[in-house]
Amino acid sequence: MDASSPQLVLHNYFRSSSAYRVRIALGLKGLPFDYVSVHLNRNGGEQFQPDFSGRNPQQLVPVLSDGEFDVSQSLAIIEYLDEAHPGAPLMPATAQARARVRQLSLAMACDIHPLNNLRVLKYLTGPMGLDEGAKNAWISHWHSIGLAALEAELVRDPQRGRYCVGDAPTMADCCLVPQLFAARRFGMEMAPFPALLAIEAACLELPAFEQAHPGRQPDSE
Ligand SMILES: N[C@@H](CCC(=O)N[C@@H](CS)C(=O)NCC(=O)O)C(=O)O
Numbered sequence: 001m002d003a004s005s006p007q008l009v010l011h012n013y014f015r016s017s018s019a020y021r022v023r024i025a026l027g028l029k030g031l032p033f034d035y036v037s038v039h040l041n042r043n044g045g046e047q048f049q050p051d052f053s054g055r056n057p058q059q060l061v062p063v064l065s066d067g068e069f070d071v072s073q074s075l076a077i078i079e080y081l082d083e084a085h086p087g088a089p090l091m092p093a094t095a096q097a098r099a100r101v102r103q104l105s106l107a108m109a110c111d112i113h114p115l116n117n118l119r120v121l122k123y124l125t126g127p128m129g130l131d132e133g134a135k136n137a138w139i140s141h142w143h144s145i146g147l148a149a150l151e152a153e154l155v156r157d158p159q160r161g162r163y164c165v166g167d168a169p170t171m172a173d174c175c176l177v178p179q180l181f182a183a184r185r186f187g188m189e190m191a192p193f194p195a196l197l198a199i200e201a202a203c204l205e206l207p208a209f210e211q212a213h214p215g216r217q218p219d220s221e
Contacts, residue, residue, distance in 0.1 A: 008033040009065040011052065013040050014217035015185075017113055018074040019062040020178035021171075023217075025078045027208030028169055029088045033064075037219035040118055075102075075109055078171050090171045100157065100165045104150065104172040108179045112146035116182065139186045147183060147193050150176075154195045162202045169203060177203050181214065 010026065010033045012019030026033050038046045038061050046052060047059045056063045056072040063070055064077045066084070071077050082090045091098050114120065116139050124130045124138060159165050164172035180200050184190065190197060203209045214220055 009036055010034070011036045011038050011055065011063040011065070012061050012217075013038055014214045014220040016040070016061050017178035017182050018060070018109070020181065020212055020214060021074045021109075021174045022062050022064065022077050022081075023212035024174040024177065024209055025081055025090055025171070027211050028090060028174070028206070029081060029085055031081065031085060035218055037217075039219060075105055075171065075175075078174060082171075090169070090174065092166055092168070092170060097159055097165050100159050101170045101172045104153070104164050105175045107146070107150060107153075108175040112142060112150075112179060113182070115142040116186065136187070140188065143183050143186060143188050147179075147188070147196065151193045151195050154199070160195070160199075162199075164199055169206065169208075173199065173203050176200060177209055 008026070008031060010019065010022060012022070012035065014037075038052050040047055040061070043049070045059075047061060052063075053059055055065070055070045058072060060072065062074055062077065063072045064080070066080075071080055078090060091101060121135055121139070124135050125132070130138070154160050154164065157165075161167040163169050164176060176196065177200055180190070180193075180196060210216070
């Protein structure tokens with residue numbers, strides 16, 4: 001980023017998988033940013049406070065501010081960063097490789113993560129009346145089928161390389177590492193997913209992934 005570029009600000013929460021994706025992307029692209037914590041559990045949930053709701057009526061982190069411009073949705077943020085700052089691209093060169101990156105990213109961001117999001121789990125144990133055991137069965141069920149499908153997809157994919165697609169990290173890897181972090185936090189058994197674990201290990205050798213880890217963030221508990 002050159003000296004005249006506005007400072008990037010990431011409104012985020014250390015344990016949020018979606019925010020973790022964007023922190024990885026910022027790190028891979030070498031873009032400095034200010035960290036603004038939006039604590040999802042304190043003060044009744046800071047995502048519901050007017051100053052944050054004003055930025056994102058969805059009341060979900062992350063939001064990236066680039067000067068006066070606010071954008072939410074982690075995949076939109078990552079593609080915005082990639083287009084605005086083309087160095088260290090997170091999308092590959094060919095249409096087919098980009099399609100695969102989006103396919104894998106969306107599988108995680110749309111079909112695994114939302115089912116286990118905080119507000120969904122709260123609704124299950126609140127208005128729906130589920131106990132902790134039923135909630136955990138729900139989490140385990142959706143993680144199991146989601147991760148098994150990803151594993152099968154990657155095992156058969158000739159575009160897979162050291163990373164999800166090819167031999168350079170992409171948006172799909174920005175999604176994979178946080179998704180596996182969340183799966184472990186929810187107590188999932190990871191042995192059935194060796195291809196995912198191999199890619200995760202390759203990612204974790206890169207400083208950007210290490211620096212984005214929830215345990216390294218200022219609001220980490
Ligand atoms: N599709 C959105 C998901 C954003 C999202 O669900 N964020 C979660 C944290 S990972 C959140 O803010 N949850 C607050 C809540 O559930 O109240 C994205 O990719 O950015």
